[in-house]
Amino acid sequence: MGSNIQQDKANRYEGILETMEEGYFEVDLKGNYTFVNDSVCKIHGVSRGELIGLSYKKYMEKETAEKVRKVFSQVYQTGKPYKLFEWEIIKADGTKAVEESSVYLIRNARGEGIGFRGIFREISERKKMQEVLRQSEERYRTILDNIEEGYFEVDLSGNFIFVNESLGRIIGIPKEKLLGMNNREYMDEKTAQRIYGIFKEVERTGLPGKVFEWELKRENGKRAIEECSVSLIRNDRGEGIGFRGIVRDATERKRLEEEREKFIAQLQTALAKVKTLSGFLPICASCKKIRDDKGYWRQIEAYIRDHSEAEFSHGLCPECKEKLYGSFLEEENKGEN
Numbered sequence: 001m002g003s004n005i006q007q008d009k010a011n012r013y014e015g016i017l018e019t020m021e022e023g024y025f026e027v028d029l030k031g032n033y034t035f036v037n038d039s040v041c042k043i044h045g046v047s048r049g050e051l052i053g054l055s056y057k058k059y060m061e062k063e064t065a066e067k068v069r070k071v072f073s074q075v076y077q078t079g080k081p082y083k084l085f086e087w088e089i090i091k092a093d094g095t096k097a098v099e100e101s102s103v104y105l106i107r108n109a110r111g112e113g114i115g116f117r118g119i120f121r122e123i124s125e126r127k128k129m130q131e132v133l134r135q136s137e138e139r140y141r142t143i144l145d146n147i148e149e150g151y152f153e154v155d156l157s158g159n160f161i162f163v164n165e166s167l168g169r170i171i172g173i174p175k176e177k178l179l180g181m182n183n184r185e186y187m188d189e190k191t192a193q194r195i196y197g198i199f200k201e202v203e204r205t206g207l208p209g210k211v212f213e214w215e216l217k218r219e220n221g222k223r224a225i226e227e228c229s230v231s232l233i234r235n236d237r238g239e240g241i242g243f244r245g246i247v248r249d250a251t252e253r254k255r256l257e258e259e260r261e262k263f264i265a266q267l268q269t270a271l272a273k274v275k276t277l278s279g280f281l282p283i284c285a286s287c288k289k290i291r292d293d294k295g296y297w298r299q300i301e302a303y304i305r306d307h308s309e310a311e312f313s314h315g316l317c318p319e320c321k322e323k324l325y326g327s328f329l330e331e332e333n334k335g336e337n
Contacts, residue, residue, distance in 0.1 A: 018038050020037060020039055022039060022120065023036070023037065024036070024037040024039070024119055025040050025119075025120070026106065026118075031055050031072060032055050034052065036048055043120075043122055044091055059091075060087070060088070064089075067087060068087055072116055075105050075116060076113050076116075081102060081103065084100055085100075085101060086123070098122070098127045099123065100120060101118050101119065101120035104116065145164050147166060150167030150169075150170045151163070151164045151246060151247075152167050152247065154244075156242055158184070158196070158199070159182050161180075161242065163175055163178045171216070183195060191214050194214070198212060202243065208231040209245075211228065213225055213227050213250060214226055214228065225251045225254045228246065228247045229246050230245035231245065283300070
């Protein structure tokens, strides 16, 4: 009866091991396979008979084999499991696979270590995805660090969790110092309250914030005007967990706009002072006086002076000089001859 129960247990455990997707293995103290399940065979690409008695050194590169030896040695010396370490095997077809494994010491009835057992799963695809993500992150990080605009990410409390180099330059605070800093540390209270309201509205609606401006004083004491747009960062469940945004330095543009507005105002003031003459002017055909709006006849010089910015200097044209002083000029010329 007892032997049947033992056999049933053995069959049950064997059935579990053979249906596992993970590879289960046992090795002796030298690292030679003494038992493997079907998943180990599938991963290696060889039969069970070919694996039993095979040393780990035969399907690993030298550097990896040394890493595995140190792990097994540590497990043997301490008796404690070594969980989730990665190692690379060479399959029968020559391709490589990355495994994630946990190793435990096998003891005999006297508690002596006689071998190792472990479970591993192939994570080659996961490692490839991680590498793709790493390269993608590195590429985008390079792009962000080379654009002129400042890029930032903050948590819901307004603390910087990521910034690019340009943001540090625009705000006037080094990138390393900005990380972890709250916006209230470089804004006055009024500006900080306004920015808080904008960010809360973005969080409430989920809609990106339109371009808005805010003013600050850089560490060198100079006034700066920044132009910013912001959007919500969401997690996998669609919950808002922070904000990301783009910042542009609008200081020079605002200075030019202010100078232009000042120039236009000055020009409008100057034009308002300029008096112009237009329409028909009633002028006497004989004495050349002009009749003003009140009906008085005035000297042309006085009328033009009052209705424009012109000033007069008097002299005689050649015709009038001849008409008025012709005989006198003739006598004067004779005397000179």
